[in-house]
Amino acid sequence: MRAQVGNPQLLRTMNERLLLDHLWEHGEASRGELAKVTGLSKPTVSSALASLEAAGLVRLVGALSGRPGPTTAIYDMNTRAGLVAGVDIGRDWIRLAIADLRGEFIGRHDVRNSARSSADLVRRVQGLAHQVARDAGVNWSAVSYAVIGSPGVLDPVTGTLGFAPNLPGWGRPGLVDQLRAALQVESAIENDINLAAVGELARGAGQGVRNFVLVSIGTGVGMGIVINGALYVGGRGAAGEVSYLPAAELSVPALDARQRGPTEAIASAGGVVKAAQEAGLPVRSAREVFAAAADGDALAQAIVIAEGRRIGALITAVTAILDPDLVVLGGGVGRNLDVLSDAISGRIAELGPLRPDIVASALGDSGVLQGAVARALEVARDLLFDRRPRGA
Incomplete structure (x- = not known):
């Protein structure tokens, strides 16, 4: 990227922003390195860095010496400027x-x-x-x-x-x-x-992936969509509200936005607990259901398998529409991919030829x-x- 010609004040502003953006994105650099990557002259780089340093946005972080020629100053953005x-x-x-x-x-x-x-x-x-x-x-x-x-x-x-x-x-x-x-x-x-999808894109399982979805199954059910490296929210901001997808196991007449959607009602943590209690398990949280399944409880294992199949059906519907490169599963329920994986894969195989790559969230509660x-x-x-x- 090269600065464009303009009036002197505009040109100075563009040069300063060009250098600052490079330091933000790539880290510390010398004046010579900045001149090379931006196409600006070394005097122009020095002047812009001096202005940014005086404004507190850039700081001198070190120097390289021990070789012929003058000492090379190293600059970086001031991470505490704000x-x-x-x-x-x-x-x-x-x-x-x-x-x-x-x-x-x-x-x-x-x-x-x-x-x-x-x-x-x-x-x-x-x-x-x-x-x-x-x-x-x-x-x-x-x-x-x-x-x-x-x-x-x-x-x-x-x-x-x-x-x-x-x-x-x-x-x-x-x-x-x-x-x-x-x-x-x-x-x-x-x-x-x-x-959470933006978090996965920036620092999690979505890094470097152009098209992916984050499907979160926890207290609620929702989805974040990344298309061409950017978050997609739809015309009214409601893209990804998959909690309102129809669910074959539940009929909810006259549903409105104050109620849980059909998929959320059965697939969320609350739905898992309700199904477990109806099966006779004395549990109060989805975590207890998964723990009991891990300990070999047959009823809990059946509940977990049923939940995995619901998630598999949801992923199939999403994949048929968006064809993402990757599906990231998050939320207190969804991140248990180690125990849900077989049921999810089995249900996807039953429903057709689509085979999305599925991974657990890399960020967990930090997403x-x-x-x-x-x-x-x-x-x-x-x-x-x-x-x-x-x-x-």
Whole structure:
């Protein structure tokens, strides 16, 4: 990539951004290396680096010597020029992380979601944000941008969250604005499973994969879609709401967005527990069902096989439409691929010739946070560059 010719101020700005983007993406480099990869002259590189260093966005990190010629200065971006935050709000857990400008976590806390109302949940998120900042030794005000992952789909017109039956009251008007006001930083709210897919793309099983889907089976059922290396959300943001796919085992007349979808009702963790209890197993969580199956309990094993077959049917439907290069399974249930694999593969084989590659999530409980941080970085980098001191 080469800077284009323009007026002097625009040209300086483009040169600075060109160098900063290279350091963000590729790490430390000398002035000579930067001149070579950008096509800029060495004096131009030196001038742009000096301006970026004065603005606090770039720093001198070392020098190479011991060879003929002058010492070579090595530069890198200043990863603490700003901070970003990721928030994962789920039915059972609230997770929050603060990261530097390369996405490395400098602080994180996971707490049980024991909130009794949406207002209480907003207060808990606010308190957790300041706690993570204190423990990391930074001020929460240093966070340039935050991305919040939540079940549901944000309606940009009304500002309400739909399709979030697992968080009662979460779709009420004004909630999103209250959440943003409580955090007191610029922020966005996105679907949690979409963010988990972004996390896998950035740091997990989806790295280097152009087309893949993340199918999450846990408290709820959802899917994040990556096409040509970018997240796909559809015309109204509801792409991947596979919880509402029809399920042969369940008929739900007059279904609306306040209810669980048919697939979610039977395939989620709650569906696994219900099926186990109806079979006579004294369990209270899907984890107990999988543990009993691992211990050889025949009833639990039958429940696990049935769950694997449901997931296999879901994957077949998704594959028939999207033909992804890879299917990543996540969520508290889905990530148990070691015990679900045979049942999933068997059901896929029964339903036709499609044979997608299936792997377990590489990020586990960190997927939404990693995706939220990755999305926050996309915005924060622009904000920090645009707000840098000029003419230093």
